[in-house]
Amino acid sequence: MAPQKHRKICVMGSRAVGKSTITMQFVESHCPDSYHPTIENTYQKIIRHQGQEYSVEIIDTAGQDEYSILQKQYSIGIHGYILVYSVTSVSSLEVIKVLNDKILSSLGAETIPRVLVGNKSDLDNERNISRDQGTQLANEWECAFVECSGKNNENVEEVFKQILNEVNKGLTGPDPPQKEGCILM
Numbered sequence: 001m002a003p004q005k006h007r008k009i010c011v012m013g014s015r016a017v018g019k020s021t022i023t024m025q026f027v028e029s030h031c032p033d034s035y036h037p038t039i040e041n042t043y044q045k046i047i048r049h050q051g052q053e054y055s056v057e058i059i060d061t062a063g064q065d066e067y068s069i070l071q072k073q074y075s076i077g078i079h080g081y082i083l084v085y086s087v088t089s090v091s092s093l094e095v096i097k098v099l100n101d102k103i104l105s106s107l108g109a110e111t112i113p114r115v116l117v118g119n120k121s122d123l124d125n126e127r128n129i130s131r132d133q134g135t136q137l138a139n140e141w142e143c144a145f146v147e148c149s150g151k152n153n154e155n156v157e158e159v160f161k162q163i164l165n166e167v168n169k170g171l172t173g174p175d176p177p178q179k180e181g182c183i184l185m
């Protein structure tokens with residue numbers, strides 16, 4: 001069997017869009033009992049995807065706004081980003097656009113593995129961002145797009161499958177060996 005691959009994924013977006021809910025649904029198959037703003041939580045899950053075993057490390061970050069500074073630990077050693085907005089909140093999508101720019105500029109890259117996620121798809125009556133708007137933005141960014149409901153556990157697994165696919169697309173050839181030790185900056 002092919003050796004296990006490690007993937008470090010960062011979940012980002014503005015406050016209360018459902019980052020923790022999506023992450024906990026995926027890792028622990030339940031959602032938080034009540035809303036507690038996150039400072040930072042790291043989760044680990046072993047999954048099989050397309051015949052390969054992955055050890056997925058997921059960093060659930062604190063809610064960001066347009067003015068938040070992108071912390072170094074969210075730009076170094078991250079394989080891919082799950083960028084979450086709420087389909088009910090136009091401002092949460094605006095934050096994602098700013099965040100996307102910050103990530104790309106901090107990495108000095110034109111592209112990086114990302115999945116754009118429109119969460120709270122169950123709140124159809126409160127929807128302010130159409131599926132088409134999300135699809136269009138993801139096409140522009142050349143990244144994957146998923147709408148999901150963390151609360152109802154709809155399409156949550158798809159978010160994580162898509163980020164693994166996006167990371168794999170960006171990695172040609174075998175993964176570099178994983179070394180212990182420090183990184184010189």
Ligand SMILES: Nc1nc2c(ncn2[C@@H]2O[C@H](COP(=O)(O)OP(=O)(O)OP(=O)(O)O)[C@@H](O)[C@H]2O)c(=O)[nH]1
Nearest residue numbers: 015016017018019020021037038063120149150151
């Ligand atoms: N209706 C609905 N509510 C959701 C969904 N996902 C999360 N929520 C609710 O939205 C609120 C915020 O959810 P969290 O998962 O804590 O959001 P977060 O983005 O991690 O929040 P911060 O830690 O403040 O950044 C909670 O009350 C959740 O129950 C969803 O898919 N549908």
